[in-house]
Amino acid sequence: MAYETVIGLEVHAQLLTASKIFCGCSTRFGAGPNEHTCQICLGMPGVLPVLNRKVVEFTIRMGLATHCTINAYGNFARKNYFYPDLPKGYQISQYAHPLAERGHIDILLDGEKKRIGITRIHMEEDAGKLIHDERNPWSYVDFNRSGVPLIEIVSEPDMRSPEEAAEYLRRLRDILVYLEICDGNMEEGSFRCDANVSIRPKGQEAFGTRTELKNMNSFRNVQRAIEYEIRRQSYILDSGGEVVQETRLWDDAQGQTHSMRSKEEAHDYRYFPDPDLVPILISPEWVEEVRRTLPELQLEKQDRFVGQYGIPVYDASVLTTTRALADFYEEAVKLCGQPKIVSNWVMGDLLRYLNEQKREIKDSPVSPAHVAEMINLIENGTISGKIAKEVFEEMYRSSKKPADIVREKGLTQITDEGAVVKAVEEAMAKNPAQLAEYRAGKEKLFAFFVGQVMKITRGKANPQLVNDLLKKMLTGS
């Protein structure tokens, strides 16, 4: 039978604040176990949590960037359950009154735009981290992460394929990173995703029974887990069975989802307003203040790059992947005025070197000024495009200025006709057999002679000049 897939995603994003959501402990990653803990995030009795204002501001930012309504009234609720990573026996979250609701983002897939609804965005605290003992019946709890601020972004069940789900996630992450409120690192857990997946016969209005998938720590795994789940549910329905509503864990090694059959499946969180935290009233003025500080988002920037610099949509989409890369590009263009050429060098050589070493653009040894200067050297004929590759590599290695590299290595292009004529003569004299073959009609040997001349001039000869002279001299005319 033909089925349609229905997917909704719940994303948890860790906010880039310096301190935790309800106490002054540091959120910095990498401290020793329990070093960033205090009475509040350890859930000791009698303490009073106080909300970090920046968490509210960051959440408003995300709400605005995803076209949500920012609610004028918000509060916190206690979500009650027992687990060793939760010291208080409840997680402070938002329930009846989330900060933002009813928004959307647009995704692009195969050139088609699709709108995915955002149900709500709310603030909450993260739990601690459990380390399980491999040999003994113990687990070890580190509460450094307890109280680190998160936002949960819940989508409408608007996605119809694993590809759409993955694309939605990428867009969501891009927005968070652009807003500089989350580092978007899925492997390290600062950007996490649970997926609600169901299938229904094509044409049917009512949703099928859904399962909730957890434990996917990369975009690829989200897609794989959903693909697996669709196959699993289709198989069950095709053989006359019924899908059970449950939570399933993705097993990366086996490429399967497994039922999380624990007694605690029947959750009853008994939410109630947290009496320790007072209501949050968000004035229109506050919302406007945050709106004014919103940066240009990726799709807007991409459109602007296409219009302003006349580069292809593909180039613009790559160059706007991060704000830092887009800023790098614009700075270089400003300095040399060659949008498409800068794009080629940044997308080609620079990103290749950076990716090889898994380096971020902010750590690039090559500056926008370097790139612009090198392009100017090509434009004014000092070096050829081929030599520029060598200059770029050296520039990346040593962070030296391109003009210095050209001078030190003697890479200045040979544009003197006499010098190139000499090199052509030498190439012809050294290869009489090839010359005879060429003159007998084997024209593809032309490239061979270009190579020979370049070899003799150590790549420095002006390519156009080499071409022109070879055409003339090889035929003997």
Next chain:
Amino acid sequence: MGLQGTKRPVSSASIRKPRALSHFGRYPLKITKDQVEYVAHLARLEFSEQEKERFTTQLNDILLYVEKLNEVDTTGVEPETHAIALQNAFRDDIVRESLPHGLSLANAPSESGNCFRVPKILE
């Protein structure tokens, strides 16, 4: 005294001694033994049959007492979750010192390698 014939202010009406038994006729028992068992399970508590009966009675008594609040006229009063009229209590995003090394685990029943040690929970 001068209270006769005047409307009582809401604040003084809210706390009065319960009129005890007369309420049993007006409000049925609200908590059943099943519910006590359910809540006990959620709280990971185990009780004897005797205790369950006792807690059922006690919880009902508490509810009855709180029922008194229903006698207050709250027309035009917005539901509140706090007794004090305070909003937007924020702190700035400034890192303060955490507990000194070792103190975090001072109350831990069991510890290992600066972590709290707990029985393993398998999913």
